[in-house]
Amino acid sequence: MTPDHQHAARELLAFYAEAGVDALVSEEPMDRLAAARIESEPAAALPPPPPPEPRPAPAPRATPDTAPATPEIAVMAAREAARGAVSLIELRDILSKFEGCALRTTAKQLVFADGNPQGRVMFVGEAPGREEDLEGLPFVGRSGKLLDLMMAAIALNRTTAYIANIIPWRPPGNRTPTPQESQICLPFIQRQIELANPDILVCLGGPATQTLLGVKEGIKRTRGRWFTFHTGTREIRAMATFHPAYLLRSPLEKRFAWRDFLAVKKALGGA
Secondary structure (H helix, E strand, O other), X not given: OOHHHHHHHHHHHHHHHHHOOOOOOOOOOOOOOHHHXXXXXXXXXXXXXXXXXXXXOOOOOOXXXXXXXXXXXXXXXXHHHHHOOOOHHHHHHHHHHOOOOHHHHOOOOOOOEEXXXXXXXXXXXXXXXXXXXXXXXXXXXXXXXXXXXXXXXXXXXXXXXXXXXXXXXXXXXXXOOOHHHHHHHHXXXXXXXXXXXXXXXXXXXXXXXXXXXXXXXXXXXXXXXXXXXXXXXXXXXXXXXXXXXXXXXXXXXXXXXXXXXXXXXXXXXXO
């Protein structure tokens, strides 16, 4: 065999090895699995066991905390659950057990409300952030501190005003809640406003204004204007203004928010 033939043979063997060939075969066919089949066959064939008797499937149990299958069903379940609350304490308990909104699975805890539910003014934002999720109270971060200063400027504080959000659970990463999430939580905040029964409702930011008051315009067009919030039993005056988080990013807009708060003060009977 010449060196060229030897080289070609080595390359051929290497090709076979890479292709997975690991045994030599003869020209005559051989059943190499026959011996394995003989060894694996049982000494005496036994009849197959009778099939188990079918057992009836258990009937599904419906529970009030079962997560609805679709957003439409979740909204209907939220309306029914919220309608059954006769007090804010009961509403909070119902909301803490409600599983129709997936945000409850990613948040640390429910952020229901803070302040005095008998206060004449109720502030409503969009959703809690990281600090609120940790403490279980709305508006306790930087925007909350600014809201405290804004309230103090018109002689309000957390003992004389009531504070809540449309969404009671923090969205992951502080992302904007989806329209579906807002619609699922809407019946609860509507019932919360109805039970608190304030004289004035202040919507903080565009999302809260659009969701609660049903307007489509942006917050720069709606802020400073009075609207009417219908609870089903009475009408509440509602003011739209900037969210404190927006004012932290755009401090020049604080002068407009100050005018809005002065309007609230005047509506409460202040000078």
